[in-house]
């Protein structure tokens with residue numbers, strides 16, 4: 001063997017040891033150093049702890065998203081299906097397209113701006129009214145969670161469901177979706193939450209059947225090709241599962257980023273048109289959904305690795321969004337970046353249905369309102385900000401304080 005080939009083998013062995021040794025706890029704590037090594041040494045890697053091939057390069061994730069016929073969303077034995085039943089997220093076209101077309105119209109940009117914006121603004125103001133006099137809050141629990149949940153209840157057409165119920169249902173179903181350890185108590189909670197969502201939809205349907213409004217449930221009910229009642233319920237479950245934590249997480253991550261990057265905070269406070277740059281950079285920098293699953297339908301070669309047909313894979317957008325071939329100095333939070341082709345909302349047929357809702361409620365409403373109404377907003381120096389997750393990643397708390405007004 002030549003020296004060169006020998007070195008090559010040694011490097012392969014090292015990479016192999018590294019991949020075999022990846023632990024889910026380490027990914028949960030801080031996945032980014034692991035992703036950096038994977039980019040260089042094993043961009044398509046079978047990670048035993050995850051039970052999947054992790055695909056981490058930006059161009060490979062884009063390829064997978066552009067070939068849904070090779071990377072199917074209909075994962076066999078998916079836990080999402082077990083908890084929520086068949087829904088748009090885990091279907092392929094043409095069934096997926098039909099379900100999505102029925103639900104999507106209320107989430108389109110113009111509808112968000114005209115119909116939902118005043119409601120989102122009211123939610124923000126009422127929540128801030130509830131704590132502004134205290135001079136301190138945990139913006140995660142006191143603001144971001146209830147803000148996203150209340151807005152979503154309106155958008156869906158179940159406006160009277162309290163934010164606390166929406167948050168609990170969402171969490172319980174999401175815990176079920178990732179209950180790989182098969183813990184019975186987790187299933188019980190997930191089933192109870194799914195049942196509660198079904199009841200709320202039944203009640204909404206009774207009202208909306210004869211009196212349509214601009215909500216998502218109404219849109220599905222009165223669509224040209226309406227889904228069945230069960231499909232409507234399942235779609236509402238998936239929207240509640242995915243429509244609260246992600247906006248909550250981008251909201252808190254963006255506030256934290258600005259509070260720790262004063263120059264960029266000053267830039268955006270001086271020029272509100274820049275809030276949308278803050279939004280795109282925040283979802284790139286800490287992508288609220290870090291990875292989502294697919295299953296291969298044929299043998300495929302990607303970045304030199306052969307993935308057999310039927311394999312479970314993970315499109316790790318949290319890694320692709322820090323791919324240094326696309327985003328120079330990817331770990332830096334920088335609202336001046338020119339490259340904005342991040343994958344935080346996905347990239348193919350399942351491109352997030354709530355993209356414009358999230359951009360608007362967080363970037364146009366929540367952030368400007370918080371920074372305007374909480375003068376001197378800063379991190380609470382006595383409490384630590386905590387972060388976690390890789391499948392979903394975000395701040396676990398955001399303790400802040402501000403100057404109290406004497407009126």
Ligand code: HEM
Pocket residue numbers: 088089090100107155238239242243244246247250283287288289292293343344345346349350351352353354355357358
């Ligand atoms: C910053 C906030 C958000 C992020 C980062 C995000 C991210 C994503 C991603 C990555 C996907 C693709 C998943 C896959 O292909 O398997 C997705 C799909 C989806 N998202 Fe979001 N999301 C956000 C907010 C929302 C909101 C507020 C809603 C509800 C209005 C929502 C509803 C959906 C739905 C229904 C799908 C499935 C679309 C389909 O199957 O065609 N998302 N989201």
